[in-house]
Amino acid sequence: MLISGKLGLRNALENNYALPAFNYTNLEGIKAIIEAAEEMNSPVIIQVTQGAIDYAGFEYLRDLGTGAAARSKVPVVLHLDHGKDYNYLLKAFRYGWTSLMMDASHESFENNVNIVKEVVKMASPLDVAVEAELGVIGGKEDDLEVDEAIYTEVNEAIEFAKQSNCDSLAIAVGTAHGIYKGEVKINYDRIEEIKKASGIPLVLHGSSGVPDEMVTKAVKSGINKVNFDTELKLANLAALNKFLTENPGVYDVRKIYKPCIEAMKEVVKAKxxxxxxxxKSWI
Structure with missing residues (x-):
């Protein structure tokens, strides 16, 4: 069942859990996510980036996402991850996305607030949730690479949430996009401080590679949405390489990609x- 991101976030906030959010770019990815969510009776967010849209096409990803969500036995939010271009946001509104991120974290605090505020004005009448980001999360997302993270300040987070009226806020507390190159360190105290002061659903980006017990601790500290992408890609790649190595003569993609789906499903279930x-499904 396709639901509004507002409803999904509200349920997660009230029941002290996090909505797991998984990126997809093709049929295999979306099947793995939805099947695993149904088997675990879990609400889920399926999301795409602008890079995924450039690769697969907005219409194809819309058909995959809305179709899978409509048939799903669990609540599904369709989210645009790291939206930066208004053209993508406007298409997301038009094509039935129920949640989107306006990432203006590279702008000044004032500009970030004003940009997000305008998107919220467009999204609210459509019951579409708006996620914003404050602080700088390190690592690589699509073609953007950030060398140095900037932690989100508590007072700024309070003021940002108040001024922008965003539905959720992605904060920088030590995670990084992409593959980790060192030890993972999350500032749980910062999460708790921001959550206690703002009361807004908080989002953890860059969670691939973070040990599951650390993700759980972050959720208990106040996170209500957690993004996962890289680990699904790595699981897919490992299963694909294994199958092709063990079955060099097989060319039937149905046989080739079946173990890839199963491998990604196991990652989704763990997350x-x-x-x-x-x-936590309520339908």
């Missing part, structure tokens, strides 16, 4: 457990 969303 659902880490987010505490298992058996």
């Amino acid at each position: 659902i457990r880490a987010c505490g969303s298992e058996n």
